[in-house]
Amino acid sequence: MARIAFHEVSKYYRGASKPAVDHVSFEVAESSICMLLGTSGSGKTTLLRMVNRLIEPSSGTITIDGHSILEENPIQLRRRIGYVIQQVGLFPHMTIAENVRLTAEIAGWSKARMESRVDELLTLVGLDPAEYRRRYPRQLSGGQQQRVGLARALAADPAILLMDEPFGALDAITRVHLQEELQRIQREMRKTILFVTHDVEEAFRLGDQIAILSEGRLVQIGTPVDLLLKPANEFVSRLIGSDNIQRQLQYLPVSSAMLTGTEAAGRYENQPRCSSEATLLEALMSLIASGAHSLIVYDEQSQAPIGTITLSAINQAITTARHAEAEKTTASPTH
Amino acid sequence: MLLVQLWQFILDPANAFWDHTVAYLEVCAVSVVLATVLGIAIGVAVVRSPLLSFLAVNLSGLMRAIPIIAFLAAALPYLGVGFKPTIVALTLLGIPPILLNTYTGIRGIEPAIIDAARGMGLNTRQILLRIQVPLVLPIVAAGVRTSAVQIVATATLAAIIGAGGYGEYIVNGLYEFKTVQILAGALPVALLALLIELLMGWLQRALTPAGLRVQETALSEAARA
Numbered sequence: 001m002a003r004i005a006f007h008e009v010s011k012y013y014r015g016a017s018k019p020a021v022d023h024v025s026f027e028v029a030e031s032s033i034c035m036l037l038g039t040s041g042s043g044k045t046t047l048l049r050m051v052n053r054l055i056e057p058s059s060g061t062i063t064i065d066g067h068s069i070l071e072e073n074p075i076q077l078r079r080r081i082g083y084v085i086q087q088v089g090l091f092p093h094m095t096i097a098e099n100v101r102l103t104a105e106i107a108g109w110s111k112a113r114m115e116s117r118v119d120e121l122l123t124l125v126g127l128d129p130a131e132y133r134r135r136y137p138r139q140l141s142g143g144q145q146q147r148v149g150l151a152r153a154l155a156a157d158p159a160i161l162l163m164d165e166p167f168g169a170l171d172a173i174t175r176v177h178l179q180e181e182l183q184r185i186q187r188e189m190r191k192t193i194l195f196v197t198h199d200v201e202e203a204f205r206l207g208d209q210i211a212i213l214s215e216g217r218l219v220q221i222g223t224p225v226d227l228l229l230k231p232a233n234e235f236v237s238r239l240i241g242s243d244n245i246q247r248q249l250q251y252l253p254v255s256s257a258m259l260t261g262t263e264a265a266g267r268y269e270n271q272p273r274c275s276s277e278a279t280l281l282e283a284l285m286s287l288i289a290s291g292a293h294s295l296i297v298y299d300e301q302s303q304a305p306i307g308t309i310t311l312s313a314i315n316q317a318i319t320t321a322r323h324a325e326a327e328k329t330t331a332s333p334t335h
Numbered sequence: 336m337l338l339v340q341l342w343q344f345i346l347d348p349a350n351a352f353w354d355h356t357v358a359y360l361e362v363c364a365v366s367v368v369l370a371t372v373l374g375i376a377i378g379v380a381v382v383r384s385p386l387l388s389f390l391a392v393n394l395s396g397l398m399r400a401i402p403i404i405a406f407l408a409a410a411l412p413y414l415g416v417g418f419k420p421t422i423v424a425l426t427l428l429g430i431p432p433i434l435l436n437t438y439t440g441i442r443g444i445e446p447a448i449i450d451a452a453r454g455m456g457l458n459t460r461q462i463l464l465r466i467q468v469p470l471v472l473p474i475v476a477a478g479v480r481t482s483a484v485q486i487v488a489t490a491t492l493a494a495i496i497g498a499g500g501y502g503e504y505i506v507n508g509l510y511e512f513k514t515v516q517i518l519a520g521a522l523p524v525a526l527l528a529l530l531i532e533l534l535m536g537w538l539q540r541a542l543t544p545a546g547l548r549v550q551e552t553a554l555s556e557a558a559r560a
Contacts, residue, residue: 052454078456089451093544102465103455136546152455162454234347 002064002159002192004028004051009060011046011216020046020218022216023060030189034221035197035207037239043216044196048162051194052078064160079103082153082161082191086168088145090137095172096122096148097133103156121151124188126181143174147181154189163195167202179205200240204251212236224251248318249281256280257317258297271296276306280317283309340515340524350504357522360501362490363527365422367483370429376474376484378396378437388438395431403428403489406495421493428489429482436478440471474545480535487528491520 004027021043028034036044049055051062053074061068090099099115100121109117119129122230125147137145146166153161167175179202186193197203203210204224212222212235214249220232230252231237241247255276274283274295283295287310294310345352381387406424415418444467452462492501504520507513540548 031494054450054454075456075458078454081456083454085447085451085454087445087447087450089445089447089449091448091452091466091546093546095546102457106457106461136549138546138549149451 003030003194004034004068004160004194005063005066006047007061007063009047009050009057009062011043011055012058019216021050021057024213024216024218025060026211026221028194030192032208033186033206034194035195035203035210036213037197037200037203037207037212039198041215042213044198044213045164046216047213048164048194048196049111051160051162052081054078069103079107079156080158080160082158084146084149084153084161084163084166086165088137088142088149090145090148090152090211092137094136095133096127096135096140099137099148100155102152106281107156117155118151118273121154122148124154124185125151127151138156140225140319141174143170143178146170146178150182150185154185159192161191161193163193165198168169168197168199175202177315182206204210204238204247205315206311210240212239225253228252228303229256245318249314250279251285252280252317254278254280254283254297254309257283257313258309259294259313271308273298274309280314284311285313287311287314337515337518341518344515344519350519352519355500355503359490359502359523359527362418362421362425362493362500363483363487365477366425366429366486366490369422369426370482370486371433371479373426374430374478375437378434378475379441382438382441390439391434395434398427399431404492404495407492411496416497420496423560425486425493429486432481432485433475433478436474437471440474441467443474444470463557464519469544470547473539473547476535476539476542480532480539483531483535484528487531488524491524 003195006024006026009024012019024043024047030265036047038044046055050057051069053069061070063069070135091102094102097115097118101109101117104114104117115151118133121131122129127144127147132140132144132148137148140148149166154210167176167178170178183206195206207224209221209223210227212219212227214235220227220236222230224231227240228242228248231240231242253276254274257280258276272286272290272292274297276297277300286295294307294308297307297309298304299306344350377391381391403424406427407420410420410424414423448466448470449462452466457465470519490500491502491505493500494506501520504516508516508518508520
């Protein structure tokens with residue numbers, strides 16, 4: 001149980017002309033990943049740090065499962081929320097095991113329980129416990145340190161994880177590795193994750209929802225597909241690159257280009273299949289690989305054929321999305 | 336020949352070598368302890384205020400430039416002669432390295448480490464005892480090491496204002512032009528300073544957590560993952 005809700009949350013700093021966070025309201029569903037995407041100064045980190053009260057909101061409320069966090073002791077609150085930051089911040093004088101078990105130790109776990117928990121977590125984040133338990137942070141690479149950072153945040157089994165650009169300082173290859181690891185871990189652990197990033201690709205790859213922030217305001221929140229198909233304004237479409245063909249292929253579902261009814265009638269025989277939950281890119285790849293004219297789209301649940309997809313339909317869908325975008329841009333040139 | 340004379344001088348009860356040794360050690364020990372307590376206390380007190388830390392850091396630097404002998408002379412009308420002004424002078428001499436190291440040690444802790452600790456739900460006391468103290472202690476110890484050696488080496492000057500100790504041999508020896516007497520003061524001081532240096536060096540290493548001692552030795556090895 002961990003649903004996070006922001007209600008009209010604002011943060012004003014003394015001496016600043018504009019609020020750092022300006023009347024932001026949205027909800028993060030339990031067990032989902034919500035990406036806070038924006039440029040620097042958009043207020044995304046401030047918003048994140050208000051959830052564990054490292055920053056106090058000037059006005060508005062933040063609730064977890066309906067209970068205001070402002071009524072909870074900040075120390076107790078933080079102990080049930082995992083926190084991962086870009087600079088990792090491992091304690092250099094403690095071994096990896098000591099780092100990972102610190103929160104559990106403070107919570108008063110027994111020694112045996114802590115030891116098995118450390119091994120379990122190190123294994124989870126892809127570090128062999130026998131090899132790494134007794135090492136020190138300075139003996140680890142940046143990617144390994146952040147794996148430990150993630151293990152440490154998970155130690156006391158929090159329902160919520162706050163991640164502040166956790167992979168931002170890593171090289172591109174390590175970053176993709178860790179993004180994949182996080183996805184794998186999330187499939188197992190089902191945490192409610194609030195994840196700050198300025199990397200659009202990362203936001204699309206990891207986010208169930210993406211909240212786009214600019215100058216302290218929430219500009220739009222939606223699934224990656226929502227944002228691609230219906231960007232709220234020019235800012236959003238520029239930021240996420242709505243006319244980016246590769247991104248459209250990668251994230252738009254087959255259903256956005258599928259032919260149904262009479263268009264598709266009679267084509268269900270002897271054709272390669274494709275899941276309704278596949279992306280356009282996957283459909284395109286199997287069209288090319290099979291050399292078929294069209295694919296039969298099957299409903300993922302019922303396994304019943306529900307339509308077909310063709311090369312021209314994919315082309316059509318992408319072009320439509322791009323045209324819609326172009327029209328919107330000309331219709332409302334000012335933001 | 337000289338060494339034999341020196342040995343006889345030390346053994347001669349009339350020269351009260353033992354008493355001078357005790358007096359010398361007492362002056363040094365009291366000064367080092369006071370300098371350590373005050374240096375750490377001031378360092379911790381000023382670290383949060385940019386103005387106070389600016390003042391403390393620069394005054395410390397300035398104080399190291401004032402010769403101790405000038406200070407003793409200047410303090411004479413107010414503090415008089417004997418044990419007390421010596422302690423005050425040596426303590427003031429000993430504070431700067433400890434204060435500076437305390438300050439830079441605390442400031443040197445990566446902010447991300449404290450941020451992570453707070454975010455994990457450690458309270459102020461836990462952050463202090465589990466994170467800050469272990470990280471700063473070896474740096475403070477290095478400051479104490481510098482101070483102690485300085486104090487031991489400078490305490491001979493105490494004889495000038497009548498606080499006794501080895502300095503008395505040196506001052507009298509110079510006055511009466513007796514080499515043996517000068518050596519009876521200078522050699523123990525040199526030995527003591529060396530001993531303190533070695534001892535404090537060992538202490539400093541002992542206080543440095545293993546995780547800070549490992550330099551990025553295994554980094555090339557670690558880089559493969």
